[in-house]
Amino acid sequence: MRMYDIIDKKKKGLELTADEISYVVDGYVANEIPDYQVSAFLMTVYYQGMTEKELSVFTDRMAKSGDMVDLSAIDGIKVDKHSTGGVGDKTTLAVAPLVAACGGKVAKMSGRGLGFTGGTIDKLESIPGFQTAIPEKKFFDIVNTIGLSVIGQSAEIAPADKKLYALRDVTATVDSIPLIAASIMSKKLASGSDKIVLDVTVGSGAFMKNAEDAIQLAQRMVEIGERAGRQTIAILTNMDVPLGVAVGNDIEVIEAIETLQGNGPEDFEEICVEFASQMLYLGKIADLQECRDMVYDAIETGKGIEKLAEMVKAQGGDESYIYHPEKFEEAPYQKKLIADQSAYISAMDTEKCGKTAVILGAGREKKESVIDPKAGIRFYFKTGEYVEKGEVLAELYASDQEKLKDAVKYLKTAYQYSDAAVTPMEEIIGYVT
Template sequence: MRMVDLIKKKRDGMKLSRKEIEYIIQGYVSGDIPDYQMSALTMAIYFRGMDDAETANLTMAMANSGEIADLSPIKGIKVDKHSTGGVADTTTLVLAPLVAACGAPVAKMSGRGLGHTGGTLDKLESIPGMKVSLTMEEFIENVNRIGLAVIGQTEDLAPADKKLYALRDVTATVDIIPLIASSIMSKKLAGGSDAIVLDVKLGDGAFMKDYESALKLAQVMVSIGENAGKRTVAVITDMNQPLGLAIGNSLEVIEACEALQGRGCRDLMDVCMFLGSHMLMLAGVAKTMEEAASRLEYALEKGMGFEKFKEMVRAQGGNPDALEDYSLLPTARIRYDIRAENDLYISKLYAEKLGLCAMRLGAGRERKEDVIDLSVGIMLNKKVGDFVKKGEVIATVHANDEERLNNVLPDILNSIETSDERVEKPKLIYAVVTKDGITSL
């Protein structure tokens, strides 16, 4: 078997067999297949695609390229949640403690931000002392003791995905369904959870810009999960505007803390409650969506989720006092308010543009090795459809460098569109995809 022949085969639109895909992944991880040949193959896949069987075989080959986490020592049904990436998407920081407070163990391995999308690990590292690298023994012990742990993916889990994603990122082959699905699901399968809830983002700030593409991605990932023996549910949610109000690492920690104390942005909370209800159902903690939602509301109202967040932070070496005294978190030196010049309505918030603006302020990475500024970002005060009075703050920019602020500010302003007339609030949740079919909402 020769890699050049397999590149040619896919270039010509033919199907790769399971053995051929396994040969490719094993050879790439071992270093026998060089980056330039793998780049040629990913570009061929980008233009020629892969059918569902090829995508499933690629996923399994990537999942099996390293260790499969054994979470069997953790009591109960472990449910993982994954978002396909967005802006102001603080769901994990809110959702994981709430779900754990309801009695479902949350053993989550998360990633870092890249480009316009934020990473859960970077947000958590805003908390002084917080460790996101634990041994597997520590990880399991924490989940059994307090019901919750969020860490980075270990080097031994799905190493093929790490290597391939870095390559795709610099060869313009990220946004193609077979490669997105296999990347996400290989990590989820290697992560060892019993069930998976997928938050598939749709719109301006997401990889999937239209409903048909988001639906196809959701269906492919649900099929992969179910065929691997994992109960899998996908929820298609909106990313045509930032989900929450905070874009930036320490800012999103603050937003999560406020949300867990009952002061959260409505859009963020609605998505968290919907995803959390599915997680409780899959974990066997609730029998109906109504019961699950009631449990989550109770945990929120009684402050149980916030207490669980503090428990997790303490267990992972962080200072829980920072979750109540925000001055202990990284704080930007400059705050610039964007104010309304007239009475108006917010008609559009371009999620991707705002995410990229936050990245340019220092809140994100253009390359994996970039060092980020945990304190900077953008704090929105209004969402699409909201009325703003003259002089009222639409958003506050948090920066540490005046030159960066001045360079980014025009693009932030261009990312916010207004109207003199009332604008309807956008749809938030579009559909749920399971092995039994699609439920439109």
């Protein structure tokens, strides 16, 4: 088999065989095929797409390029959740405890921040002592005992994706729907859960800027999951505004705690209840309406917050922070962004909101950058709301005064205004099953 012939065949729009696709993935991981040929291959996929069969084999080979985690030591149906990324997305921090409080099992491997989007692992590490790298046996034991554990993804999960993503990043081939679908689903298949609930975000703070593309991405991911024998559903959600009102690390943990106590922002609570209910339903805990009732009950009775505290304790963290979030120290510097006109907010560039958080130190400018857990933004008004001139639109937090000045200037450019009322996108846009 020759890589040249495979590129040429794909360029002409012909379907590749399973052997040809395996040859590309396996050869690239083994350093037997050079970057320039794989770059050309990725570009042909960008333009020609992939058939259902091609995508299924491509994803499967990527998943099998590293460890395939075996979760059979954990009793019951394991349901995973994954978001395609967003700003203020602390969903796992609230959803995993709610699912565990209602009898589900969550054995979750999460990632760090990617670009302007935050990562669950960075957020969890802002809880003093919390360990995100623990031995596999301990991970299984914690899930069996308390129902949930969230750890960092190990380097051995889908190494083909790591290598291909780095190449896509420098060859303008990141924004290809089949390549994104394979990248995400290879990691999900390798992570071992029986069932998967996907959060496909849509809008200015998401990879998918419009609903049509998001539906296509969701369909491709569901198709991959089903072909691999893992029941998968996708929920399309609004990322045209930051989720909740907090963006950062400490402040997102606090917002998740408040939500588990029933005092969270409405949009975030709606998303958490929906994802937790769908996960419980896929886990065959009860029918969907009963699952929703159970989740609301876990919030009202405090069973959800107890689960979060149990997980924090089991993973070496100081659980007193969960019951006393005021223990999280405030950032040394704060600055308010003041509205300079009276008007409706007609749009917020959510990617800019995420980039503002990165400028403040809440995300990474470079791979080796160190996260500042205290840095972040609290939004007081969002799209659709009316703001009076002089009111505080948002408050920014940082440990570095210079960063704060740059960030306030930049965040100001994220807002658009109108004189007439505007209706923001629904939180839940649709389902793909």
